[in-house]
Amino acid sequence: MDKNTQNKQQESPEKGKFLSKPRVFSGLTFILFSVVLTFSFVSYLMNWKADQSQAGTMLDKSIQSSNLFGKLGDWLGNLFIFESIGVASFIIAFLFLVFGTIILKKKIFKPWKTIGHSLFFICWLPILFGAITKGQGVLSGVYGYQIMDSLNAIIGTVGLWLVLVASIALYFILEFNLRPSSIKSKLNDINENTIGRVKSMMPSSENFEADEELIEEAEKTEETPSKITVTEVVEKPVVMTEPEHVSIPKGFPEVPVSTNLDPIITPNHTSFEEDNKNDFSQSLNLNLNTKPSVPTLSPEQAFDSKPANNSQENIKFNVEVAPVVDILDDTDRKSQELVEKHGLYDHKLDLPNFQMPTVELLTDYGNEEISINKEELEENKNKIVGLLKNFNVGIAEIKATIGPTVTLYEIVPEAGIRVAAIKKLQDDIALNLSALGIRIIAPMPGKGTIGIEVPRKNPTMVSMRSVIASQKFQNTDMDLPVVFGKTISNEIFMADLSKMPHLLMAGATGQGKSVGINAILTSLLYKKHPSELKFVMVDPKKVELSLYSKIERHYLAKLPDSDDAIITDTNKVINTLNSLCVEMDQRYDLLKNAFCKNLKEYNKKFTERKLNPENGHRYLPYIVLVVDEFADLIMTAGKEVELPIARLAQLARAVGIHLIVATQRPSVNVITGMIKANFPARAAFRVISSVDSRTILDSPGADQLIGKGDMLYFNGNEILRLQCAFVDTPEVERLAEFIGEQKGYSSAFLLPEYVSEEGTSTVGTFDPNEKDALFEEAARIIVSTQQGSTSMLQRQLKLGYNRAGRIMDQLEASGIVGGFNGAKAREVLISDLHSLEQFLEDLRK
Numbered sequence: 001m002d003k004n005t006q007n008k009q010q011e012s013p014e015k016g017k018f019l020s021k022p023r024v025f026s027g028l029t030f031i032l033f034s035v036v037l038t039f040s041f042v043s044y045l046m047n048w049k050a051d052q053s054q055a056g057t058m059l060d061k062s063i064q065s066s067n068l069f070g071k072l073g074d075w076l077g078n079l080f081i082f083e084s085i086g087v088a089s090f091i092i093a094f095l096f097l098v099f100g101t102i103i104l105k106k107k108i109f110k111p112w113k114t115i116g117h118s119l120f121f122i123c124w125l126p127i128l129f130g131a132i133t134k135g136q137g138v139l140s141g142v143y144g145y146q147i148m149d150s151l152n153a154i155i156g157t158v159g160l161w162l163v164l165v166a167s168i169a170l171y172f173i174l175e176f177n178l179r180p181s182s183i184k185s186k187l188n189d190i191n192e193n194t195i196g197r198v199k200s201m202m203p204s205s206e207n208f209e210a211d212e213e214l215i216e217e218a219e220k221t222e223e224t225p226s227k228i229t230v231t232e233v234v235e236k237p238v239v240m241t242e243p244e245h246v247s248i249p250k251g252f253p254e255v256p257v258s259t260n261l262d263p264i265i266t267p268n269h270t271s272f273e274e275d276n277k278n279d280f281s282q283s284l285n286l287n288l289n290t291k292p293s294v295p296t297l298s299p300e301q302a303f304d305s306k307p308a309n310n311s312q313e314n315i316k317f318n319v320e321v322a323p324v325v326d327i328l329d330d331t332d333r334k335s336q337e338l339v340e341k342h343g344l345y346d347h348k349l350d351l352p353n354f355q356m357p358t359v360e361l362l363t364d365y366g367n368e369e370i371s372i373n374k375e376e377l378e379e380n381k382n383k384i385v386g387l388l389k390n391f392n393v394g395i396a397e398i399k400a401t402i403g404p405t406v407t408l409y410e411i412v413p414e415a416g417i418r419v420a421a422i423k424k425l426q427d428d429i430a431l432n433l434s435a436l437g438i439r440i441i442a443p444m445p446g447k448g449t450i451g452i453e454v455p456r457k458n459p460t461m462v463s464m465r466s467v468i469a470s471q472k473f474q475n476t477d478m479d480l481p482v483v484f485g486k487t488i489s490n491e492i493f494m495a496d497l498s499k500m501p502h503l504l505m506a507g508a509t510g511q512g513k514s515v516g517i518n519a520i521l522t523s524l525l526y527k528k529h530p531s532e533l534k535f536v537m538v539d540p541k542k543v544e545l546s547l548y549s550k551i552e553r554h555y556l557a558k559l560p561d562s563d564d565a566i567i568t569d570t571n572k573v574i575n576t577l578n579s580l581c582v583e584m585d586q587r588y589d590l591l592k593n594a595f596c597k598n599l600k601e602y603n604k605k606f607t608e609r610k611l612n613p614e615n616g617h618r619y620l621p622y623i624v625l626v627v628d629e630f631a632d633l634i635m636t637a638g639k640e641v642e643l644p645i646a647r648l649a650q651l652a653r654a655v656g657i658h659l660i661v662a663t664q665r666p667s668v669n670v671i672t673g674m675i676k677a678n679f680p681a682r683a684a685f686r687v688i689s690s691v692d693s694r695t696i697l698d699s700p701g702a703d704q705l706i707g708k709g710d711m712l713y714f715n716g717n718e719i720l721r722l723q724c725a726f727v728d729t730p731e732v733e734r735l736a737e738f739i740g741e742q743k744g745y746s747s748a749f750l751l752p753e754y755v756s757e758e759g760t761s762t763v764g765t766f767d768p769n770e771k772d773a774l775f776e777e778a779a780r781i782i783v784s785t786q787q788g789s790t791s792m793l794q795r796q797l798k799l800g801y802n803r804a805g806r807i808m809d810q811l812e813a814s815g816i817v818g819g820f821n822g823a824k825a826r827e828v829l830i831s832d833l834h835s836l837e838q839f840l841e842d843l844r845k
Helices: 003-019 022-046 048-054 070-103 111-133 141-176 180-200 204-220 327-342 374-390 419-423 426-433 464-468 513-527 546-555 570-593 599-607 630-637 639-651 673-677 690-697 729-740 775-785 790-797 801-814 833-844
Strands: 266-268 315-318 395-402 406-413 439-441 450-455 481-487 492-496 503-506 533-538 622-627 657-663 681-684 710-714 719-724
Touching: 022 070, 070 111, 070 141, 111 141, 374 395, 374 406, 374 426, 406 419, 426 439, 464 481, 464 513, 481 513, 481 710, 503 513, 503 690, 513 546, 513 622, 513 657, 513 719, 513 729, 533 546, 533 570, 546 729, 570 599, 570 622, 570 630, 570 639, 570 657, 630 639, 630 657, 630 801, 639 657, 639 673, 681 690, 775 790, 775 801, 775 833, 790 801
Parallel strands: 503 657, 503 681, 533 622, 622 657
Antiparallel strands: 266 315, 395 406, 406 450, 439 450, 481 492, 481 719, 681 710, 710 719
16 A cells, blocks of 8 residues: 555545534535625626516526526525615625635634625615616615615715715725825835835945945944854845744754844745846955844845855745744643643642541531420410501511521511501510510511511520531532521521622620631631631730631731731731732732733633743732721721721722621721721621611611621621521630641741831930831921820821820920920920921931
8 A cells, every 4th residue: 555545544534524513514605605696696787687577486487597596596686786785795795705714714814804894885885886876777776775865865966975985085094094194104115115126236336335334334233243144245135134933944954043143044946047146246254243234134035145165056045934923822822731741730739738627626516406386486476466456557467487596477468558667666566575686677678578587585506517517518619608607597698708808797795796707717717728818817805816826827927027927916907907908919910910800810820820920920819807806906096007908998809808807896986988888798796776786787787686696797788687607716726726737838928018107216216217207297287286295196197096106206306395294285395387397407417
């Protein structure tokens, strides 16, 4: 068997497989239909009067058609040409050809540009022919004639022709860039090319003079030295650029690429004609110290050169430039090669043996099934119906839903009963049922009922183990799953922290707020690997979050110069929050450079090795900021804490930084409007007053809760009543010990360094170079008012007490104010602003 036969046998299965693809079949069908339309239209135009009369006689065999494709051709010609757009129908056939090549992935036409031009001519060509032929014949079609006739009636014949001429002129101006400046530049290019060709016909001595001028220009540049040997002078002006890629003909050795040489060319064994040989008289050996400035060489031009082995054979050199490769396609190709070679990037490889916590670490509190007390249900139902009847409120239907701690009674009032009449009876129902925490939902969202929540006499505990072990939590695909507990209908309630994207919690002391924080942290620790999640913990109370210090090298983040990862000092809190803002800005820069909109897209690209770590890219974990007592920070630091918190809440969602802020006192001076606007998700445990409930939830109800984990969750749309899962301190300790005993990172996750604008000087050691950024402004306020008051600086400059006190100490050390004088304001030692400006000028020197 010869080689050709063997190749044919190998190619035949591939061809059969190729032709069997639906894409190929569809593409060829479009192209074939384009050919049928074209010949049908041509044949129709040749005999359109006869073909038009035969267009409606498709099934009449006695009538013979003169069209090339018979009666089908008559019908297609009549439909597209006569009844539609006239000769512009050929563009329809052309578009079918374009679609066929697109389906076959043959880049013959530029799809969108071709379609745009085609639509322009389809719209305007029939109108133009209609204006020319006045509707006579079939060149314009019905469409062209009708539009032309309408325009003629509206704007007249002159207006019609003005519109046509303006449209066509605008098209050619935009398409061929026919502006005066571009036309002038094109004429200059043509003139220069003509002059160049004339110069190329001049004697060789002048060519040598031109080459010597090029050499002199090249010697003036300051690039890397290179040695070039030119053996013969070209016949025509040599125009060369440095191509990105040069393809070398088969059979010739590759030419080494040099960044100092301006073109790379390949030999071709085709000589110039004998007439051209007489134009070259001698050869030059040039040793240049710089890179020559050489013009562009077109692929059609070439020059003769003498081989290095002094052979007299003339060789023609042609430049063949490879097509430019798309950078994105090249990046995708390289990433695919890396994935095939090394696999997807695994961010867990730093801790490959890390084991996720097991459910056995949590306490099993036994059977948690809800027991139904029918006597209690019947008694409460009768009391509710009887009380409403006493107030002339009729009930058409009532049903009960039993939850862990609360039973929901849903009533359907009779026709004509106002909802407001039932809402006013909340206190009367609570008195009649002898129950604490009656809450009326009128009406219930999405239902035609009114809900009355009544606490159970024997509530059921919801343990953390029961919700963690549930299939709903184990099989969740949420990015940051947070399991709160169970709803009134005894269903496990979960939420995605990355979608919230921040959570504001409030509740009085002892109502379950700290347990709720532990439940959130526990659920995150059970689902996320240390490489995927980091916590920044702020604990002004110093004891609530100290249990998590054991997982510092796994899950916690801190400042580089900080000893403890769990922050308790107010000054460190300010620096940490500002450091988080720096981290947020750095992450946004990484996302911008990677063309990603959020952290999930960015990490997916990095995992697929599409981002180069040498450019600063890295796998970004989620960062969750947990603040256990926000009111204390506001009291001690004020705006210095509120502003970075608000900035993080506004911007940090896309880069994977999320906030959980808790407070005991949800007053308006703690939870300000700026804070509330950026915390759509809120969780409220029992609060003292209805005012606090309105502050945290914008509605009453949190003051009617019964405590011990009873909570309301607001997701921005509706308020849900939940029973928070209970996790005890020993359970948290066991969980932290299990994680802490495993191998972790060398240190906690380090946040970016933040250089505070505050001065670090104290009284008696004042350094003008270390003064606070607001030092001079504070001095002007003190001197102008003649009151050395720290509280006034707080109000005027909107500072926290600590920073205002440090500025006052600097003012004392510099001699602007006197010493501390008890309850009285400090003495101001400078009397006027003019003296102060001179004093400050001396400090700057």
